[in-house]
Amino acid sequence: MASSNSNISYVDFSGLGLQIEDVSQADPNQVQNIVEELRTAFTTVGFVYLKNYGIPPEEITMALDVSRRFFTLPESVKRKVKRPDDGNSGYVCIGLESFNKDRPSDLREAYNITPCERSAMIMPDDDLPEFRETIMALYDNCKKLSMRVLYALAMALKLEDLTFFEKNHQYIGCGPNQTTLRTLYYPPIKNAEEVMPNQVRCGEHSDYGTITLLWQDDCGGLEVMNRHGNYVAAEPMKDAVLVNIADLLQFWTSDELISAKHRVMIPAAELRQRRIRQSLAFFVHPDDDTLVTPLNGSIKHEPITALQHLLNRFSETY
Ligand SMILES: O=C(O)CCC(=O)C(=O)O
Ligand SMILES: [Fe+2]
Numbered sequence: 001m002a003s004s005n006s007n008i009s010y011v012d013f014s015g016l017g018l019q020i021e022d023v024s025q026a027d028p029n030q031v032q033n034i035v036e037e038l039r040t041a042f043t044t045v046g047f048v049y050l051k052n053y054g055i056p057p058e059e060i061t062m063a064l065d066v067s068r069r070f071f072t073l074p075e076s077v078k079r080k081v082k083r084p085d086d087g088n089s090g091y092v093c094i095g096l097e098s099f100n101k102d103r104p105s106d107l108r109e110a111y112n113i114t115p116c117e118r119s120a121m122i123m124p125d126d127d128l129p130e131f132r133e134t135i136m137a138l139y140d141n142c143k144k145l146s147m148r149v150l151y152a153l154a155m156a157l158k159l160e161d162l163t164f165f166e167k168n169h170q171y172i173g174c175g176p177n178q179t180t181l182r183t184l185y186y187p188p189i190k191n192a193e194e195v196m197p198n199q200v201r202c203g204e205h206s207d208y209g210t211i212t213l214l215w216q217d218d219c220g221g222l223e224v225m226n227r228h229g230n231y232v233a234a235e236p237m238k239d240a241v242l243v244n245i246a247d248l249l250q251f252w253t254s255d256e257l258i259s260a261k262h263r264v265m266i267p268a269a270e271l272r273q274r275r276i277r278q279s280l281a282f283f284v285h286p287d288d289d290t291l292v293t294p295l296n297g298s299i300k301h302e303p304i305t306a307l308q309h310l311l312n313r314f315s316e317t318y
Contacts (some may be wrong), residue, residue: 007226008234008242010049011037016148018054018141023151031152038149039156042245046260047224049240050149055141057239060215063183064278066134070124071109071185077127078109087119088112088180094187097317100203100263104196107189107266113139113181115173139181142213142282143172146179149211149243150284157253157295168290169210176288178310179209186219186277189266201277202264207246208313209285209306214242219270219277225261234262248286248309254298285310 015030016023023031041048070078075093083090092110099106113135114120123132150165161167171177186201201221216222216236223231224244234242250259270277286292288307294300 007232008045008047008049008224009037009041010051010237010240011041012052013050013148014052014054016152017052018144018148019052020054023148031155035152035155038152042153042156042257044258045224045226046258047234047242047244047262049237049242051237051240053145053148053241055138055145055241059138059141060280062134063138063280064215064217066128066131067111067183067185067280068276068278070111070128070131070183071187073124073127077124080127081111081122081124083112084119084122087117087122088114088178089117089120090122098203099205099317100200101316102198103203104199106203107186107195107199107201108264109185109187111135111183113183114178115139116171116175116177135181135183138280139173139282142181143179145241146172146211146213146282146284149213153211153249153257157256159295165210168286169284171287172284176307178285178288178307180283180285182281182283184279184281186221186264186279188274188276189271190274192271195266200263200265204261204263206250206259206261207244207283208248208310209246209283210249210252211284212244212246213282213284214244214279216242216279217277219267219275221264221267221270221277222279223263223265231263246283247313248292248306251292251301251304252295254294254296254300 078091081091083092094109095105097106154162172179218236222234224234226232245257245259247259286306290306293303
């Protein structure tokens with residue numbers, strides 16, 4: 001059972017947020033505070049809430065709104081833009097994914113946007129013309145914010161080259177790089193009997209790439225594993241973005257930064273309310289051919305390219 005005290009701390013990111021045009025204009029004291037706070041959070045919990053990060057809240061609301069309009073279209077319309085077997089972009093219907101193979105399939109639908117691939121052109125332009133522009137505007141801002149977080153992490157890790165992550169994430173959204181914005185839709189549970197034993201909205205997993213940005217609506221249900229192996233609620237926080245470390249960054253740092261397991265449960269109240277849950281997740285990946293090798297020379301993890309690691313994980317999920 002998750003307790004309501006999440007231990008996930010809040011970091012005021014205004015010193016490095018997108019309201020600042022260039023990091024060279026940032027106040028070094030403010031930056032140092034952010035770096036220290038991120039370091040503590042990511043070496044202990046693996047998750048942090050950022051506030052004042054500089055993406056207007058309306059952009060998030062608009063992306064959630066247009067997504068809801070997409071997901072409530074008839075299934076036959078949504079299937080016109082379905083994710084192809086040889087690509088990642090497009091609509092993923094319910095029952096296709098299982099993040100924890102010991103459970104039945106996850107109770108959710110998704111729309112993936114991975115702009116570098118040909119299939120990224122799959123957009124519901126005929127049925128929902130405003131989807132493309134709204135979602136792509138958010139993608140661009142997510143990219144910018146991720147690069148600020150990675151810059152702070154390069155400082156936290158005391159890397160000699162503070163542009164290290166910038167150099168191996170240069171193709172986000174424009175070249176050989178699998179960074180993906182997923183708009184997620186957890187349909188209403190109309191009848192508790194529809195849910196199979198042990199079925200959840202999203203099974204236990206860790207994220208695959210470098211970091212993840214996550215916005216959730218106010219429904220709740222997200223839980224994060226703490227150091228004692230217990231799942232603890234990661235409550236929705238208004239106007240905050242949740243940022244977590246994913247597997248490749250844990251490998252890169254020989255487990256110094258924690259890629260914490262997490263899941264989405266069906267809150268008890270939810271079964272009564274029969275409402276939907278929505279979230280937006282931006283999964284950041286290094287450029288495809290980046291060879292991820294522990295930065296401190298440790299042999300704890302086998303070097304692997306970012307793309308191969310992702311393909312391995314996809315084969316476990318679908
Ligand atoms: O929907 C959420 O709140 C989290 C989903 C998640 O963890 C994922 O898709 O990797
Ligand atoms: Fe996740």
